[in-house]
Amino acid sequence: MVKTMARNLDGRELLALALVWSAATLVTATFCWLFGDILWHGLSHISWTFLTAPPRNAGREGGIGPILVSTALILGVCLSVSVPIGVGTAILLAEFTTDASLFGRLTRRSLDVLSGVPSIVFGLFGNAFFCKTLGLGFSILSGGLTLACMVLPILIRSTEEGFRAVPTGYRLSAAALGLSRTTTLVHLLFPAAVPGLLVGLVLGVGRAIAETAALIFTSGYVDRMPESLLDSGRALSIHIFDLSMNVPGGDPNAYASTLVLVVLLLAINGTASWLAERWLHQRIVTV
Amino acid sequence: MNQCSLSFMLKKYAAPVALSMAALMCVPPSAGAQGTVADQLTGKLVITGSSTLAPLIAEIGKRFESLYPRVRIDVQSGGSSRGVADARQGLADIGMVSRAMKDDERDLSAFPIARDGVCPILHQENPVQALTDEQVIAIYTGKVTNWKEVGGTDAPITVVNKADGRSTLEVFLHYFKLKNVDIKAQVVIGDNEQGVKTVAGNRNAIGYVSIGTAEYDATHGVPIKLLPIGGVSASTESVQKGIFPLSRPLHIVTKTPPVGLAKAFIEYAQSKAVHDLIRQQYFVPLAD
Numbered sequence: 001m002v003k004t005m006a007r008n009l010d011g012r013e014l015l016a017l018a019l020v021w022s023a024a025t026l027v028t029a030t031f032c033w034l035f036g037d038i039l040w041h042g043l044s045h046i047s048w049t050f051l052t053a054p055p056r057n058a059g060r061e062g063g064i065g066p067i068l069v070s071t072a073l074i075l076g077v078c079l080s081v082s083v084p085i086g087v088g089t090a091i092l093l094a095e096f097t098t099d100a101s102l103f104g105r106l107t108r109r110s111l112d113v114l115s116g117v118p119s120i121v122f123g124l125f126g127n128a129f130f131c132k133t134l135g136l137g138f139s140i141l142s143g144g145l146t147l148a149c150m151v152l153p154i155l156i157r158s159t160e161e162g163f164r165a166v167p168t169g170y171r172l173s174a175a176a177l178g179l180s181r182t183t184t185l186v187h188l189l190f191p192a193a194v195p196g197l198l199v200g201l202v203l204g205v206g207r208a209i210a211e212t213a214a215l216i217f218t219s220g221y222v223d224r225m226p227e228s229l230l231d232s233g234r235a236l237s238i239h240i241f242d243l244s245m246n247v248p249g250g251d252p253n254a255y256a257s258t259l260v261l262v263v264l265l266l267a268i269n270g271t272a273s274w275l276a277e278r279w280l281h282q283r284i285v286t287v
Numbered sequence: 288m289n290q291c292s293l294s295f296m297l298k299k300y301a302a303p304v305a306l307s308m309a310a311l312m313c314v315p316p317s318a319g320a321q322g323t324v325a326d327q328l329t330g331k332l333v334i335t336g337s338s339t340l341a342p343l344i345a346e347i348g349k350r351f352e353s354l355y356p357r358v359r360i361d362v363q364s365g366g367s368s369r370g371v372a373d374a375r376q377g378l379a380d381i382g383m384v385s386r387a388m389k390d391d392e393r394d395l396s397a398f399p400i401a402r403d404g405v406c407p408i409l410h411q412e413n414p415v416q417a418l419t420d421e422q423v424i425a426i427y428t429g430k431v432t433n434w435k436e437v438g439g440t441d442a443p444i445t446v447v448n449k450a451d452g453r454s455t456l457e458v459f460l461h462y463f464k465l466k467n468v469d470i471k472a473q474v475v476i477g478d479n480e481q482g483v484k485t486v487a488g489n490r491n492a493i494g495y496v497s498i499g500t501a502e503y504d505a506t507h508g509v510p511i512k513l514l515p516i517g518g519v520s521a522s523t524e525s526v527q528k529g530i531f532p533l534s535r536p537l538h539i540v541t542k543t544p545p546v547g548l549a550k551a552f553i554e555y556a557q558s559k560a561v562h563d564l565i566r567q568q569y570f571v572p573l574a575d
Contacts, residue, residue: 058342
């Protein structure tokens with residue numbers, strides 16, 4: 001097989017092969033360089049104190065304890081609102097509407113448009129609606145709800161794809177066995193669609209945790225330990241942005257905070273793919 | 288009829304009166320003058336505006352909170368224009384404005400708390416040591432596009448300008464009597480540190496930033512240099528002396544003359560007790 005491949009490689013194919021390889025190398029090298037740079041500059045500042053202490057002197061000294069707590073709370077609010085709504089909408093789109101129906105097309109189109117909207121627009125919307133109209137002010141709640149609006153399109157579309165990827169045979173067999181639609185959905189389709197949901201979650205969480213523009217006007221800038229969801233709380237990404245762009249001498253702690261953010265992201269991705277594999281495995285064993 | 292309304296009034300006001308009397312009696316008589324003041328100040332102040340001022344006011348807020356434990360100072364950033372707008376609309380108790388107040392902002396009460404200079408910066412390896420005001424204007428309006436025309440090497444000039452609404456932009460335009468539409472910029476940036484990083488990463492760039500920021504970075508190994516204006520060297524010292532021509536006052540503003548907590552905070556932010564914090568954030572305290 002290798003021989004036939006080698007024989008068939010003419011100049012054009014060699015060029016294509018070289019291009020594909022260099023593109024792949026470039027992408028990998030960029031990531032390695034980026035991560036290496038963050039590790040090199042950030043690792044020496046990471047300590048237990050850094051992770052738990054409050055920031056001092058505009059973030060140049062001290063740690064990121066309250067900021068981690070705020071970030072987790074914002075993410076928690078975002079997920080606890082967006083996952084139920086997202087899964088519900090995805091079920092509706094995938095199981096109860098056809099491709100051709102007007103409602104389905106309209107919903108899908110608006111979700112696609114929403115997922116392309118720049119995050120600053122979500123930020124201004126969140127500021128106008130959650131902070132001012134609903135009177136939540138600068139708060140973790142406002143920030144989480146704004147992020148929920150932002151990640152919903154991604155979450156819905158990939159969960160919907162998850163449902164659509166389940167073979168029609170499952171539904172037909174369930175119907176032939178006389179199972180109700182709810183039973184089919186809960187026991188058969190939902191577990192099969194979980195990988196799609198997890199992909200959506202990982203993408204959504206990734207977008208949410210790295211967000212600055214949507215949060216600066218909603219959850220705000222206060223770096224005190226939050227006492228309730230109605231307190232303003234600074235997210236990790238805003239802290240990094242402020243330290244690197246607004247605070248002279250903030251770079252060392254900006255690097256360290258970035259390292260924490262990247263490690264958090266990698267951990268979330270790892271956990272999600274581990275969960276997905278485990279879930280799939282379990283399902284195959286029990287079915 | 289009279290009696291009826293009297294009893295109504297009694298019913299209506301008896302409870303609050305009794306409550307306030309109870310509250311009065313609850314105040315521990317042993318509390319000293321200091322303790323009473325600290326106990327009296329309670330509540331939350333929302334302060335929004337200039338991102339330049341936000342770290343400083345946040346630090347002052349933290350110290351104020353430690354003096355008055357029942358007070359919360361929430362600082363939000365977003366730009367001087369937002370500080371003015373939020374204070375006017377009542378969305379914030381206090382606005383932060385990092386420039387002189389404009390004529391159409393007379394309706395606000397403004398309180399200067401510190402000064403900051405603005406100076407042009409170049410990459411350290413750029414051989415140009417000084418530019419006249421005319422040269423700076425020519426560069427920023429696109430009439431001079433190569434460094435060799437102002438005594439440098441043969442290389443195109445990268446003009447770094449600030450985004451609309453930034454106070455450094457307004458200070459710069461005001462001094463050089465320019466309009467933002469006349470400026471031909473290759474790069475438009477937001478915060479000061481971003482300006483420093485843009486120039487440090489491009490040998491042929493010229494930008495302008497807060498002197499405090501530039502001075503800190505230049506003394507901490509970032510390859511930039513600060514250009515003098517009108518023969519006066521750009522340093523926090525010359526800003527302090529009041530001889531540097533491009534400088535701006537940093538204000539906090541309120542919609543109405545402040546009372547209570549806002550008044551106490553503004554008085555504290557203007558006091559000598561925070562001069563160390565002002566220097567720590569690389570600004571210049573006002574003369575004593």
